[in-house]
Amino acid sequence: EVQLVESxxxxxxxxxxxxxxxxxxxxxxxSYSMDWVRQAPGKGLEWVSFISGGSDYIYYADSxxxxxxxxxxxxxxxxxxxxNSLRVEDTAxxxxxxxxxxxxxxxxxDYWGQGTLVTVSS
Amino acid sequence: xxxxxxxASVSGSPGQSITISCSGTGSDVGSYSVxxxxxxxxxxAPQLMIYExxxxxxGVSNRFSGSKSGNTASLTISGLQAEDEADYYCCSxxxxxxxxxxxxxxxxxx
Numbered sequence: 001e002v003q004l005v006e007s008x009x010x011x012x013x014x015x016x017x018x019x020x021x022x023x024x025x026x027x028x029x030x031s032y033s034m035d036w037v038r039q040a041p042g043k044g045l046e047w048v049s050f051i052s053g054g055s056d057y058i059y060y061a062d063s064x065x066x067x068x069x070x071x072x073x074x075x076x077x078x079x080x081x082x083x084n085s086l087r088v089e090d091t092a093x094x095x096x097x098x099x100x101x102x103x104x105x106x107x108x109x110d111y112w113g114q115g116t117l118v119t120v121s122s
Numbered sequence: 123x124x125x126x127x128x129x130a131s132v133s134g135s136p137g138q139s140i141t142i143s144c145s146g147t148g149s150d151v152g153s154y155s156v157x158x159x160x161x162x163x164x165x166x167a168p169q170l171m172i173y174e175x176x177x178x179x180x181g182v183s184n185r186f187s188g189s190k191s192g193n194t195a196s197l198t199i200s201g202l203q204a205e206d207e208a209d210y211y212c213c214s215x216x217x218x219x220x221x222x223x224x225x226x227x228x229x230x231x232x
Contacts, residue, residue, distance in 0.1 A: 033219055035219075035221065037223075044209075044211060044223060044224070044225050044226040045160070045162075045168065045211050045213075045223040045226070046223060047213075047220070047221040047222060047223060050218075050219035050220060050221070052219065057218070057219060059218060059219055059220045061220075095167060095168075099219065100173075102156060102173055102174040102177070103174065104156060104174060105217055106155065106156040106174065106215050106216070106217050107215055107217075107219050108156065108158040108170070108173045108174070108213070108215050109158065109160075109168075109170065109213070109221075110170050110173070110179065111170075112167040112168050112169070113167065114167050115167060
C-alpha cells in the first residue's frame with residue numbers, strides 16, 4: 001500500500017524558515033517523481049514543486065521560486081521542502097504527492113499524503 | 123502555465139448527470155499537456171478520479187468520465203449520488219512535470 005506521511009509543519013513567524021518532510025513507503029521511491037502541493041485555508045490546490053526520481057529535474061511555481069528548495073533522499077525514501085523567507089500567504093496545508101507517468105509520457109499525481117499545516121503568523 | 127477556469131459550483135439531483143468544465147489555453151489544456159481530475163471531500167486529501175484526459179484509475183466508479191476537446195476538458199458524473207458531493211479540481215500537467223490546478227468546483231447534490 002502506498003503511504004505518504006508529511007511532517008514538519010507548525011507555526012512560524014514571517015521571515016522564518018521551516019523544513020517539511022515526507023516519508024514514503026509501499027513503492028520503489030527512487031522510481032517516481034514527486035510533488036509538493038499546497039492548499040491555503042478555504043482555498044483551492046496550488047502546485048508548489050516537482051522533483052524527478054533522480055533529482056535531475058526540479059521545477060517550482062513562480063510564487064515560491066527563490067524561497068523554497070525541494071530535495072529527496074532515495075536511500076531514506078524521503079522527500080523534503082526547505083522553505084525560507086516565509087510569508088503570511090504561505091500559510092497552507094502542504095501535501096506530498098507521487099507522480100506517475102501516463103502512456104503519453106505526461107506525469108500526473110496518483111497518490112497524496114494527508115498533509116501538514118504550515119501557519120505563518122506573528 | 124496559464125490559469126485554468128472552472129465553474130465555482132455545479133448542482134444536481136440524485137440520479138442526474140452533471141458536467142464540470144475546465145478551460146485553458148493552447149499551452150495548458152491544449153495540445154501540450156494532459157488533464158487529470160481530483161475529488162476532495164472536506165478535510166480530506168484529494169483523490170485521483172481521471173488521468174490522461176479520460177482514463178479512469180482502478181477503483182474509481184465508472185460513473186465518472188472525462189473528455190477533452192480543444193482547450194476545454196470536462197468531467198461528467200452520471201447517476202449522481204450523495205457521496206459525490208465534494209470539490210473537484212482539474213489539473214493540467216506539462217510533460218516537464220510542472221502543473222497548474224483549476225480553481226475548483228463545488229458539487230452539491232440537491
